[in-house]
Amino acid sequence: xxxxxxxxxxxxxxxxxxxxxxxxxxxxxxxxxxxxxxxxxxxxxxxxxxxxxxxxxxxxxxxxxxxxxxxxxxxxxxxxxxxxxxxxxxxxxxxxxxxxxxxxxxxxxxxxxxxxxxxxxxxxxxxxxxxxxxxxxxxxxxxxxxxxxxxxxxxxxxxxxxxxxxxxxxxxxxxxxxxxxxxxxxxxxxxxxxxxxxxxxxxxxxxxxxxxxxxxxxxxxxxxxxxxxxxxxxxxxxxxxxxxxxxxxxxxxxxxxxxxxxxxxxxxxxxxxxxxxxxxxxxxxxxxxxxxxxxxxxxxxxxxxxxxxxxxxxxxxxxxxxxxxxxxxxxxxxxxxxxxxxxxxxxxxxx
Amino acid sequence: xxxxxxxxxxxxxxxxxxxxxxxxxxxxxxxxxxxxxxxxxxxxxxxxxxxxxxxxxxxxxxxxxxxxxxxxxxxxxxxxxxxxxxxxxxxxxxxxxxxxxxxxxxxxxxxxxxxxxxxxxxxxxxxxxxxxxxxxxxxxxxxxxxxxxxxxxxxxxxxxxxxxxxxxxxxxxxxxxxxxxxxxxxxxxxxxxxxxxxxxxxxxxxxxxxxxxxxxxxxxxxxxxxxxxxxxxxxxxxxxxxxxxxxxxxxxxxxxxxxxxxxxxxxxxxxxxxxxxxxxxxxxxxxxxxxxxxxxxxxxxxxxxxxxxxxxxxxxxxxxxxxxxxxxxxxxxxxxxxxxxxxxxxxxxxx
Numbered sequence: 028x029x030x031x032x033x034x035x036x037x038x039x040x041x042x043x044x045x046x047x048x049x050x051x052x053x054x055x056x057x058x059x060x061x062x063x064x065x066x067x068x069x070x071x072x073x074x075x076x077x078x079x080x081x082x083x084x085x086x087x088x089x090x091x092x093x094x095x096x097x098x099x100x101x102x103x104x105x106x107x108x109x110x111x112x113x114x115x116x117x118x119x120x121x122x123x124x125x126x127x128x129x130x131x132x133x134x135x136x137x138x139x140x141x142x143x144x145x146x147x148x149x150x151x152x153x154x155x156x157x158x159x160x161x162x163x164x165x166x167x168x169x170x171x172x173x174x175x176x177x178x179x180x181x182x183x184x185x186x187x188x189x190x191x192x193x194x195x196x197x198x199x200x201x202x203x204x205x206x207x208x209x210x211x212x213x214x215x216x217x218x219x220x221x222x223x224x225x226x227x228x229x230x231x232x233x234x235x236x237x238x239x240x241x242x243x244x245x246x247x248x249x250x251x252x253x254x255x256x257x258x259x260x261x262x263x264x265x266x267x268x269x270x271x272x273x274x275x276x277x278x279x280x281x282x283x284x285x286x287x288x289x290x291x292x293x294x295x296x297x298x299x300x301x302x303x304x305x306x307x308x309x310x311x312x313x314x315x316x317x318x319x320x321x322x323x324x325x326x327x328x329x330x331x332x333x334x335x336x337x338x339x340x341x342x343x344x345x346x347x348x349x350x351x352x353x354x355x356x357x358x359x360x361x362x363x364x365x366x367x368x369x370x371x372x373x374x375x376x377x378x
Numbered sequence: 379x380x381x382x383x384x385x386x387x388x389x390x391x392x393x394x395x396x397x398x399x400x401x402x403x404x405x406x407x408x409x410x411x412x413x414x415x416x417x418x419x420x421x422x423x424x425x426x427x428x429x430x431x432x433x434x435x436x437x438x439x440x441x442x443x444x445x446x447x448x449x450x451x452x453x454x455x456x457x458x459x460x461x462x463x464x465x466x467x468x469x470x471x472x473x474x475x476x477x478x479x480x481x482x483x484x485x486x487x488x489x490x491x492x493x494x495x496x497x498x499x500x501x502x503x504x505x506x507x508x509x510x511x512x513x514x515x516x517x518x519x520x521x522x523x524x525x526x527x528x529x530x531x532x533x534x535x536x537x538x539x540x541x542x543x544x545x546x547x548x549x550x551x552x553x554x555x556x557x558x559x560x561x562x563x564x565x566x567x568x569x570x571x572x573x574x575x576x577x578x579x580x581x582x583x584x585x586x587x588x589x590x591x592x593x594x595x596x597x598x599x600x601x602x603x604x605x606x607x608x609x610x611x612x613x614x615x616x617x618x619x620x621x622x623x624x625x626x627x628x629x630x631x632x633x634x635x636x637x638x639x640x641x642x643x644x645x646x647x648x649x650x651x652x653x654x655x656x657x658x659x660x661x662x663x664x665x666x667x668x669x670x671x672x673x674x675x676x677x678x679x680x681x682x683x684x685x686x687x688x689x690x691x692x693x694x695x696x697x698x699x700x701x702x703x704x705x706x707x708x709x710x711x712x713x714x715x716x717x718x719x720x721x722x723x724x725x726x727x728x729x
Contacts, residue, residue, distance in 0.1 A: 235587065236588070237586055237588040237624050238585070241621075271669075302527075303672075314668075317668075318616075322619050
């Protein structure tokens with residue numbers, strides 16, 4: 028497990044205390060699809076988000092209070108979080124003056140981009156001079172072992188998907204929270220930059236060298252008390268032409284007792300891969316069991332999480348009821364709490 | 379594709395010509411199992427191996443002429459190749475004086491270890507001072523794209539396995555050579571350090587960040603003329619608790635038309651993973667087709683490669699005949715040439 032403190036290779040006691048608040052940086056992006064990190068923090072770490080900062084020309088808002096860095100510091104911000112991704116995961120020149128202004132105002136900078144903050148010389152120089160931290164959460168720990176395959180104690184639930192970007196993180200966060208609300212000893216295990224920022228912990232699984240991916244997943248959800256439940260954020264899909272290896276390594280290393288299939292009923296093709304049809308939920312269940320039983324012999328599907336954000340309440344209920352009847356598995360949209368979600372939680376606790 | 383010249387980030391014209399011969403460094407290792415790279419070079423690049431060099435205390439020999447670095451240079455060596463791996467893939471202190479002696483004698487150093495030669499300060503200093511190259515073949519290229527999944531022209535054959543370390547590289551090398559001997563436009567595509575050193579080209583697939591592994595496999599075996607055949611060195615096994623993700627990413631990106639299952643009839647468990655039974659050849663065929671058809675819809679098994687090195691000729695023939703009868707697939711040991719191997723080549727050319 029890699030806390031943020033370890034990611035930046037500083038012992039925790041060497042890091043001066045900072046205010047816990049976050050200023051969400053939206054840059055100058057034009058499309059909401061690039062702002063997943065900002066939306067995730069707004070939805071799941073609202074109490075830490077003091078405001079947002081978009082540059083002139085930007086057209087995306089997370090609906091938070093617009094603040095400049097000094098105003099954000101006055102309201103309790105300790106760090107600016109880059110809440111958007113640019114095409115290619117780079118830091119454009121147009122962002123650098125703003126990031127320097129944030130450092131000057133007293134903020135650390137947290138990034139989940141592929142490029143490292145410290146690789147931008149102006150940022151590295153200013154951070155060192157001002158005593159600020161540059162925290163790249165997409166840096167995996169250095170000491171990941173090769174997977175052992177040895178079964179470990181505790182219970183683990185993995186969210187898997189018919190595709191990328193359809194709700195595996197939100198489902199895992201909602202399930203972990205729902206279990207905690209029932210006083211279950213449950214923990215969310217983040218595997219992507221947004222999940223790591225929300226929970227303050229985790230491993231950026233898609234940035235791990237492939238030889239070590241199952242080992243990283245073992246490290247992420249270690250042996251625990253018998254009643255402890257880790258809810259692990261899934262990545263990719265076993266049916267994705269580019270990312271299936273990520274999904275398989277995470278599945279094998281996680282050794283989940285149970286998995287939840289996440290699906291968007293409005294999607295027909297793999298996102299960005301025309302000609303690759305979306306697999307059925309049934310196919311994902313069968314493939315996950317066929318592959319997952321290598322390291323978790325009794326693995327089974329506990330239920331289905333549907334992303335019905337594009338549907339009204341009646342349409343959502345119809346598709347959830349149809350799916351539940353067809354598969355004979357509890358089906359809910361974790362963003363629509365209620366009896367369906369409670370039944371999904373029941374299924375996560377069934378032995 | 380990454381030629382050695384690109385791996386070290388030097389334009390080809392900037393690299394002074396060196397003698398092509400290799401001195402195989404055996405260090406002080408005690409077990410032959412750690413000398414796979416030396417044995418592979420001896421068996422597949424014999425014309426370039428001028429001799430071997432073991433340190434006092436070492437107990438492994440590749441059966442080549444024992445030479446000191448200056449003697450090797452006199453016999454046409456241009457580089458010392460680290461032919462052994464230590465536990466952990468590190469460069470032990472006990473090797474450093476010897477490697478410095480090799481640099482002083484005029485040799486470059488080539489390594490496939492996880493640790494980088496340049497990260498050993500004494501080696502970096504000496505190489506820079508003397509104008510020698512430190513070549514780490516386990517460094518993937520920097521410009522690997524995310525896989526597109528788009529079908530490409532040319533034919534591709536992948537060797538897959540029931541486990542690691544049972545003959546996938548030797549099978550791919552033998553098949554490529556056998557096809558070339560029939561005047562087929564065939565090429566071996568190396569995916570591990572030894573295969574890359576033998577062929578002078580390739581991508582160290584297990585060192586790639588997992589998000590990019592299928593993209594690396596696409597890059598390794600690019601679109602080609604319709605009659606061209608790439609024979610791709612497989613890695614790991616879909617049934618390996620630590621490395622299945624490597625195998626799946628390589629399978630998806632390679633888009634093989636055909637695959638050959640490599641198996642050691644004497645092995646019952648995954649090497650180093652007690653309690654994980656070796657899968658049957660039948661199970662590997664079914665799983666490879668089930669997963670591989672995502673990017674190669676007509677993928678099929680062309681035959682079986684058995685590693686019968688531990689058997690005498692009669693025993694080997696018996697197990698090959700039994701396997702062929704059971705599976706109704708051409709079965710050969712590529713290290714035992716003859717009619718069986720020719721039938722396996724026939725199967726690789728069938729459309």
